[in-house]
Amino acid sequence: MRIRVFEESLVGPILSGEIRTPCHLYSGQEAVAVGFCAALSRYDYIFGNHRSHGHFLAKGGSLKDMAAEIYCRESGCSRGRGGSMHLTDPEVGMLGSAPIVAGTISLAVGAALAALIRGDGRVAVSFFGEGAAGEGVLYESLNFAALKKLPIIFACENNLYATHMPIRECRVDQPIRKVAEAFGISNYEVEGNDVLQVYDACRNAVENCRGRGGPVFLEFMTYRYRGHVGPDDNIQGLHTDIRPKEELEQWLAKDPIKKLESYLMEHRLMDEQEIQSIKEEVGKEISDAVKYAKTSPRPKPEELTNYVFA
Amino acid sequence: MSSPRKLSYSLAINEALCQMMELDPDVFLIGQGVKSPWYVGNTARGLLERFGESRVIDTPVSENGITGAAVGSAIAGMKPVLVHPRMDFMLYAMDPIINEAANWFYMNGGRTSVPIVFWGIINRGGEQAAQHSQALHAMFAHIPGLKVVMPSTPYDAKGLMVAAIRDDNPVVYIDDRWLYSFEDHVPEEIYEVPIGKATMRSRGSDVTVVASSYMAYLSEKAASTMAEKGVYAEVIDLRTIKPLDQELVLASVKKTGRLVVADGGWKSFGIAAEVEALVSEGAFSCMKSSPVRVALPDVPAPASTSLENAYYPTENDIINAVLHVI
Numbered sequence: 001m002r003i004r005v006f007e008e009s010l011v012g013p014i015l016s017g018e019i020r021t022p023c024h025l026y027s028g029q030e031a032v033a034v035g036f037c038a039a040l041s042r043y044d045y046i047f048g049n050h051r052s053h054g055h056f057l058a059k060g061g062s063l064k065d066m067a068a069e070i071y072c073r074e075s076g077c078s079r080g081r082g083g084s085m086h087l088t089d090p091e092v093g094m095l096g097s098a099p100i101v102a103g104t105i106s107l108a109v110g111a112a113l114a115a116l117i118r119g120d121g122r123v124a125v126s127f128f129g130e131g132a133a134g135e136g137v138l139y140e141s142l143n144f145a146a147l148k149k150l151p152i153i154f155a156c157e158n159n160l161y162a163t164h165m166p167i168r169e170c171r172v173d174q175p176i177r178k179v180a181e182a183f184g185i186s187n188y189e190v191e192g193n194d195v196l197q198v199y200d201a202c203r204n205a206v207e208n209c210r211g212r213g214g215p216v217f218l219e220f221m222t223y224r225y226r227g228h229v230g231p232d233d234n235i236q237g238l239h240t241d242i243r244p245k246e247e248l249e250q251w252l253a254k255d256p257i258k259k260l261e262s263y264l265m266e267h268r269l270m271d272e273q274e275i276q277s278i279k280e281e282v283g284k285e286i287s288d289a290v291k292y293a294k295t296s297p298r299p300k301p302e303e304l305t306n307y308v309f310a
Numbered sequence: 311m312s313s314p315r316k317l318s319y320s321l322a323i324n325e326a327l328c329q330m331m332e333l334d335p336d337v338f339l340i341g342q343g344v345k346s347p348w349y350v351g352n353t354a355r356g357l358l359e360r361f362g363e364s365r366v367i368d369t370p371v372s373e374n375g376i377t378g379a380a381v382g383s384a385i386a387g388m389k390p391v392l393v394h395p396r397m398d399f400m401l402y403a404m405d406p407i408i409n410e411a412a413n414w415f416y417m418n419g420g421r422t423s424v425p426i427v428f429w430g431i432i433n434r435g436g437e438q439a440a441q442h443s444q445a446l447h448a449m450f451a452h453i454p455g456l457k458v459v460m461p462s463t464p465y466d467a468k469g470l471m472v473a474a475i476r477d478d479n480p481v482v483y484i485d486d487r488w489l490y491s492f493e494d495h496v497p498e499e500i501y502e503v504p505i506g507k508a509t510m511r512s513r514g515s516d517v518t519v520v521a522s523s524y525m526a527y528l529s530e531k532a533a534s535t536m537a538e539k540g541v542y543a544e545v546i547d548l549r550t551i552k553p554l555d556q557e558l559v560l561a562s563v564k565k566t567g568r569l570v571v572a573d574g575g576w577k578s579f580g581i582a583a584e585v586e587a588l589v590s591e592g593a594f595s596c597m598k599s600s601p602v603r604v605a606l607p608d609v610p611a612p613a614s615t616s617l618e619n620a621y622y623p624t625e626n627d628i629i630n631a632v633l634h635v636i
């Protein structure tokens with residue numbers, strides 16, 4: 001819920017040009033990050049990609065720090081050097097995100113290797129989109145992780161499109177998770193818009209990893225409600241969003257947040273009023289974070305060479 | 311040569327591709343985003359409609375494999391133009407570019423050449439940060455077996471693309487999105503800008519400014535600003551980074567005795583350093599002052615606008631460098 005409201009709060013400032021850093025909004029896919037991170041401990045590691053606002057928040061990263069990073073301020077989680085695509089909060093196990101497609105998959109394998117060598121019981125998670133299944137490094141990573149029985153979960157968020165390319169133009173019609181099979185890695189398809197199913201699947205996978213059962217590959221079926229980058233590729237003048245309206249509507253009907261709300265109400269775990277008050281709280285938290293971001297100073301030009309050691 | 315027709319830089323590339331594909335059925339375009347202006351601007355406009363999906367191939371996100379496949383097709387006699395819509399993505403493809411394509415002709419005793427164009431686009435600014443901003447031309451120029459061209463004008467954009475496609479060996483063609491909207495005269499017919507030949511953008515006797523790509527544009531601007539104040543700079547646009555046009559650079563420096571090199575890559579171990587080395591080896595005794603490099607500081611590209619503004623060299627940086635050497 002925080003993720004959705006925050007992402008949607010970015011729409012105005014992106015369109016007005018107040019936010020310049022390219023933002024790949026996570027709206028629609030929230031249940032994956034939220035359900036997954038609920039199954040992890042603070043000490044477990046995650047790596048994200050270009051679309052990682054949700055991963056960062058779900059892992060417990062500070063909303064204020066992320067907002068400030070998106071506004072490219074000195075107070076941001078990456079001190080204004082990284083912007084939307086480079087989010088990190090090592091203290092909560094969010095080791096980083098980066099937009100080179102599949103670039104962080106092997107890094108997550110490395111974090112799992114560290115956990116194995118130390119024997120500290122941590123689990124590493126690599127979040128990537130189905131587009132990343134085009135890159136060879138995924139397959140090298142799968143093999144090495146399987147070979148060494150590393151405690152890693154490959155989390156493929158299949159939202160059916162990689163920028164302007166529908167998945168059917170990128171690969172033959174086979175579930176992506178099947179690629180793990182070739183390496184003897186257990187793999188499951190998960191309804192990515194249902195946070196409870198996501199949680200269950202991830203809890204099992206995490207248990208498997210902690211019990212030295214080796215890697216797991218999870219493919220989450222989901223959909224992004226916004227354009228590839230920014231609110232809407234078409235409104236932004238790029239005219240590259242070729243997704244049919246009906247498809248979007250079908251997925252809007254499966255909105256992960258609405259789904260959870262109706263579950264909570266049906267089972268009388270929360271009533272409308274309680275949900276409303278959560279929404280208000282979240283709204284307040286977000287407007288505070290954005291205020292904080294906007295009033296924070298930008299990095300000083302004379303500090304351009306900070307954090308470079310060679 | 312000049313024709314009254316004006317064309318933008320990006321449409322000049324488009325025209326080169328279109329005409330060369332028309333002329334030679336072995337030429338084809340492959341790479342990520344050739345269907346999408348988000349990736350390649352309007353450089354590929356109309357090509358898919360005209361030549362079909364077998365010769366205009368949009369690809370999965372698989373830089374290494376696709377680049378290798380393009381190289382292989384060139385070894386088999388095709389003439390691929392392989393586009394990487396951001397140079398940053400090319401790093402996944404370094405093996406087929408360097409280990410295979412660049413070395414192939416030599417290590418096979420000159421029996422098979424690899425007639426391929428590796429086209430990499432610099433796409434920087436806009437708070438995109440370190441992985442979506444890099445200008446990596448110096449890395450390629452370091453490699454024996456690769457020619458590297460960096461057009462700065464629409465005329466050169468077309469002429470160098472034609473020359474690169476016609477070349478029998480791998481050519482790395484690097485352009486900069488910041489140049490895409492620039493318009494200038496571009497002849498309608500097919501013509502080549504020879505690879506390995508620099509050109510003089512303005513004449514002067516006070517100082518030589520050597521630059522390429524967007525920095526050549528800034529240097530020319532700086533030269534006209536300075537001319538108003540009575541300082542005359544000779545601006546040499548390299549056009550080709552490798553092989554470097556040593557003759558033109560040395561001839562100019564021998565005349566002016568002063569040198570500024572402006573490059574859009576990092577300062578250390580880059581093109582600017584190479585040009586200075588050339589001059590100190592070939593015209594040392596003519597130098598009246600130490601040369602100065604205008605280049606990116608040795609820092610990854612930052613996100614925040616406040617840092618981007620300090621990061622990318624400007625016309626003023628070139629003017630200040632010139633004032634420093636004269």
Ligand SMILES: Cc1ncc(C[n+]2csc(CCOP(=O)(O)OP(=O)(O)O)c2C)c(N)n1
Nearest residue numbers: 099100101129130131132161162163371399
């Ligand atoms: C190595 C590399 N190649 C290409 C790109 C351009 N690019 C950015 S996002 C993207 C597709 C991402 O699709 P997917 O991985 O499915 O994630 P989604 O955007 O759908 O969440 C591409 C190709 C890139 N960032 N890195």
